[in-house]
Amino acid sequence: MAEPPLRPRRRFRQPSVIPGFGLTFGYTLTCLGVIVLLPLAALVARASGLGLSGIWDVATDPRVASALRVSFGVSLLAALTASVFGFLVAWVLTRYRFPGQKIVDAVVDLPFALPTAVAGIALASLYAPNGLVGEQLAKIGIEAAYTPVGIYIAMVFIGLPFAVRTVQPLIVEIDKEIEEASATLGAGRWHTLVRVVLPPLIPAVLTGFALAFARGVGEYGSIIFIAGNLPYVSEIAPLLIVIKLSEFDYGGACAIATIMLGISFVTLLAINLIQAWSRRRFGYV
């Protein structure tokens, strides 16, 4: 008698001879739940207690609105700058040969490695009116420290490695034969760069831009020293969370945090969409 045919059953896990799935998977979920999900859920719970109208009330408070505008506006500009110079740095590092190249390449990661508070006080002392760079800028009429310009400088600092490191591996992989073909067919170098080399790199540039932007919006340590933190002028949203917390205004802090989380999720979503589009359009991320 034939056995009943085995139904293809959708299993949670493919069978494997390797042991330890239950242990490692369970431990991973437990850590994730306790360290990440539970505390984040506490924020969501708090924020939903406020309701949309409660969050809206906080967001439209003039001081909060101004801080959000400063954080998002300046971060946008800084991410743009970081993307342009990040692309240049990535291009120079992958396409040209020059002495000390490996050291220059290592230097790019400095903002990842340097604690933000250290970067913060260093930038503040450099760009202060009597600082090394601040003095020169003052001569041409630019006040950097204690203005949004200072925030911009700190955000460029913190965002640059994201811009470089997302584009760099793709420039390495460009097939030079395409450029040769373009040149053989009579295109000038500039024409080749703009019409042949650059288009496939756009998704990576956009991803780097989004990462630098998200990092800039959330950044705290490297900004507060150089920003001067004047309400309505150079106060950033993360600082306002800290201020609300020190006043025991948990609701206000949660509302701002929720808005910021919302924006960073939208940014993440945008990155995923860019990458999905890139996979369809160019066949890689």
Next chain:
Amino acid sequence: MSSAVAIRPPARPDRAESVVTEGRAVRWGLTGIAILFLALFLVLPLVTVFIQAFAKGWSAYFAAFQEADARSAIRLTLLVAAIAVPFNLVFGVSAAWAIAKFEFRGKNLLVTLIDLPFSVSPVVSGLIYVLVFGSQGLIGPWLIENDIQVIFAVPGIVLATIFVTFPFIARQLIPLMQEQGTAEEEAALTLGASGWHAFRTVTLPNIRWGLLYSVLLCNARAMGEFGAVSVVSGHIRGLTNTLPLHVEILYNEYNFVASFAVASLLAGLALVTLVIKSLLEWRYSADIAAGARRH
């Protein structure tokens, strides 16, 4: 053997290459701009730390570390890293084992969730722990009843540090172990090794450089974290002040030399981290990051 035509090297190799690169002047110009930009924006701040730290000479520099508060800040920072890094090491290896060696549903979601702390602002990372453990928090009243302090105390600092460094090791190991596949472990198991034995003698040697690399970066972030720790610490001198927080306090007291002296310790740590990281990348790049082919 088939071709009769000898392939001659191009007469002028530099000329042959010139169609896929820019002119010499443009090359040097762009390189110059890039290096100048990096020097101004990245290197100058780092140099400033050391210049300011030694502005009043060696004795003023070392005086900053004679202070009891500075010493306790150093001790606390080392303690926090000594708890947070091993915790994330065990978590990272465990997560990578579950995700890389097995196929199960919802894997992508799990990886995304592990990544979550990267996209949360440091200040918000601190805030969420205040919402759970603070006096007005979810379990705050229970903690007060039982006389357990988490916020404005060391446990809160450790938790916030674990949160911000949570994805570091897992993120590095998952793609690396995925690429290495399961064949070697399966061979070891077939030959009679226990699971633990296979992990220790087969998996661990394969991932050691990637592991070291990610522990290094995790440690740098753990010791340098400022925003999240600042929210949960309460800034109690000598008790809940880590090195970055001590830097802030000294700076806000206009004690610049001491502030930069303490900051120079952290900058030194960053430099050492960068150097070892670069050495590992140059020597073992294939064993650190997935993508490069192994064997």
